[in-house]
Amino acid sequence: MEGAGAIGQFGEARAGEIDTTNQPLLEQLRSEGYLLLPAPAEPHAHLDKALTADLVANPSGDLLGAIRGWVAHRSTISKEDFIERAERAALMGLANGFTAIRTHVDLATDAGTTGVEALLEVKARLAGRVDLQLVALTGRPASGAAGADNLALLREALDMGVDVVGGCPHLDEDPEACTHTALEIAAEFEKPIDLHTDETLDPTHLELELLADAVASSGFMFGATASHCVSLGMQTESVQRRVAEKVAAAGVSVVALPQTNLFLQARGQRVAPPRGLTALAALGEAGANVCAGADNLQDPFCTVGRADPMETAALMVMAGHDRPEQAYERVSAASRKAMGLPPTTDVLAIRAATLREAIASAPADRVVVRDGQRVT
């Protein structure tokens, strides 16, 4: 069972196994020395924050420092600026192979729905090239009487056309109520849920188990995803196993986000800092769907990043000890499963001899093909 995880269970074309019969463009690309891969999908982005690293400071370098800097800056951003950066970031991703991107977008009473309006505009502009899914990142608090304004904004965003209900229970005063409220509203609107979950090294946070229990007991059927799940990596093996089995049984997908977690977590811990990754082995052994994404792109939450599936895959090889094939499956088939998308017929052609070389070298020479046509 070692590393079994999500690998090879989706029946999707694997590296080097793409059928090029009656596909002259793909046949030509293969003959020119390109490696043909099922196109990757980014399961967790923040296009509204992207490319602001030179504008927003994060002196402490941790999550709360990033949030402080971002919130102070957020209300000054125009709709046009949101659109310009988000579109530029999505096109960086497309050039690197992504034909589907799930992006969270902030909702907050000080900023209203400007970001949502902007991202809906970007989604329309990119139709046919990159399929965008928008997650409403509900402001805090997101439960009870104190959360009424934020929950009203969430409903407004869903009415506007946002695809997924999101939030951050681990930062809420009442994580349990926050989780249940998010699930109830998602069920009411018949939308999937994707929560930032346990994005902390503090093992007293285990909202992932709470989410898995709530999904199982409520029979929620619209798709549930938990992003980060950092603190699961800090639990004992028996706790990891218990939670992983519940996550797998409830059909909750987990998104590992090595880039931002390595950047934000364990700041100031000089001795043996943890890697900040979720419990990949336990989740894999339990049969849970575990995909991988980049999270932030050159913003105060992570000042580097290239919107590149090969970058995320390389980090999963180095920090998560995945095999190259396993890492690529996490940024492609497993990501699409977490996003509720069917296996793709989109193809990334990349100038490399093997998948390992493609991940290691991340060559810029790439062609993205959708429906037999070049889109890059």
Ligand SMILES: [Zn+2]
């Ligand atoms: Zn995030």
